Amino acid sequence: MANCPLCSLDLQKEKIFYQDDSFIVLRTKDLKGHRERIMIVYRRHQHTIPYRAYERALTILSQIGREVFKYTPKFVILDTTFASINDHWHLVASDLDPKSEDFDLILATRWIKVVDNMYPEQT
Ligand SMILES: [Zn+2]
Numbered sequence: 001m002a003n004c005p006l007c008s009l010d011l012q013k014e015k016i017f018y019q020d021d022s023f024i025v026l027r028t029k030d031l032k033g034h035r036e037r038i039m040i041v042y043r044r045h046q047h048t049i050p051y052r053a054y055e056r057a058l059t060i061l062s063q064i065g066r067e068v069f070k071y072t073p074k075f076v077i078l079d080t081t082f083a084s085i086n087d088h089w090h091l092v093a094s095d096l097d098p099k100s101e102d103f104d105l106i107l108a109t110r111w112i113k114v115v116d117n118m119y120p121e122q123t
Helices: 051-068 103-108
Strands: 016-019 023-027 037-042 074-078 090-095 111-116
Touching: 016 051, 023 051, 037 051, 051 074, 051 090, 051 111
Parallel strands: none
Antiparallel strands: 016 023, 023 037, 037 090, 074 090, 074 111
């Protein structure tokens, strides 16, 4: 969709951490005062994605996040309920810096997953 910011991403200009046929992981345009803030975006303009793709996206974002957020002990994957873009599937991962601009919003948001960098992934 032409007026969708996630469909019209110029990947040459973005900081890309990962991409495959279904997903792109990149730094968010607005860091909102965080040292890092990343998101995983589905390549097609869809509001929801199949459950297996969703599970894979969580795994990818957790793995990439462990590298990107290695400066901090924990990071969270956030529900996109309050997201400004909510018709194109994506998830945001953020550190937990209390001085960030959106810290109150992070606390008010449902956390889909907390990734603890002090411990390896539990599977
Ligand atoms: Zn879109």
